Amino acid sequence: MENILCLYVNSMELETREIARGLRRRDPDLLDELIGRYQFRLPRYLWTLTGNRAVAEDLFQETWIRVLEKSHLYNPQWRFETWLFSIARNLAIDLLRQRQPESLDALLNPGSEGAPREWPDCESATPFEAAAAGEQAENIKHVLRRLPAEAREVLVLRFQEDLDLSEIAEVVKAPLSTVKSRLYRGMEALRDFLEEEAV
Amino acid sequence: MNPDVHQRACQLMDALHVEGILPVDRQWLEAHLAECSTCQGRARANERALQALRSNTISIAPELVGITQARVRLRARELRENQVRMRALWISCALSWVLGVASAPLVWHAFQWVGLHAALPNMIWETAFALWWLLPAGAVAVLAAWQQRRAANRDGYTTLPH
Secondary structure (H helix, E strand, O other): OHHHHHHHHHHHHHHHHHHHHHHHHOOHHHHHHHHHHOOOHHHHHHHHHHOOHHHHHHHHHHHHHHHHHOHHHOOOOOOHHHHHHHHHHHHHHHHHHHHOOOOHHHHHOOOOOOOOOOOOOHHHOOHHHHHHHHHHHHHHHHHHHHOOHHHHHHHHHHHHOOOOHHHHHHHHOOOHHHHHHHHHHHHHHHHHHHHHHHO | OOHHHHHHHHHHHHHHHHOOOOHHHHHHHHHHHHHOHHHHHHHHHHHHHHHHHHOOOOOOOOOHHHHHHHHHHHHHHHHHHHHHHHHHHHHHHHHHHHHHHHHHHHHHHHHHHHHHHOOOOHHHHHHHHHHHHHHHHHHHHHHHHHHHHHHHHHHOOOOOOO
């Protein structure tokens, strides 16, 4: 078991070093591959942050442009997605701040004024997608909308994107203890809201 | 059952997902869950919540990836071209500096000669020499400032994350 874990860690390190080398060279093939690899995870995270599909798609493009321009700054000590989500988050906050110069929580929270939040729903999906989505998926989207922005963000990073606590702390630029407390609060709220939805 | 026991079980259940728990705590939790239906319900609620969260998917425009890849390639080309231009600029700056240093004594004598023949005070021709010396650096500074402003206008921002 330890050997497998060691092999996994080594291969991860090798991969991040390869990515760092490729990024320094601004290797277009590597960037193509990375864009393809994160084509679902990155928009999902951006969607969680902004609540707006069009904005998330714009930010998806801008994030990759920024990755290219800042490629020499990638530190292979961190997994690539940690750096990627960190850049995406900074861009999202910059954009939201331009639109609404208020507090960060107010910017990211649902129910605030400004750009309408268009959470994914059945109306925007094809009939097949809508049927396949199922009741639970609808519930979670509704519930995510109700969660405080900070809790929503860390929950998504932890349980959808599988980042560990230190990586989340790096992405959201918050101490580890803050990340943990946001996660506990988020889990509690998530559980409560889902139970409410089920009733 | 003591309410503290349930509270501990709840804390461990949350901690299990958030930061992991010690094997001894896991054993205790499993034993408790085996005999407590209330906590079993909460454990199931936790699992349902996380499963629902993990199942959350979004649909993106199918052409988004292609468009992004094309934009990134285009920008990469621009950056490479910029890099080549900047390299040329730096090389010419270095050459200019070397030539400047090498020719400084000659230029000094030339200014001195002009100053003597035109009967100018020393201060005048020495200042003229200093200005002559600063001319290339000034030109490069103006060029660099212009390029930076052009880049900022194009990108729409000047500050970048780390």
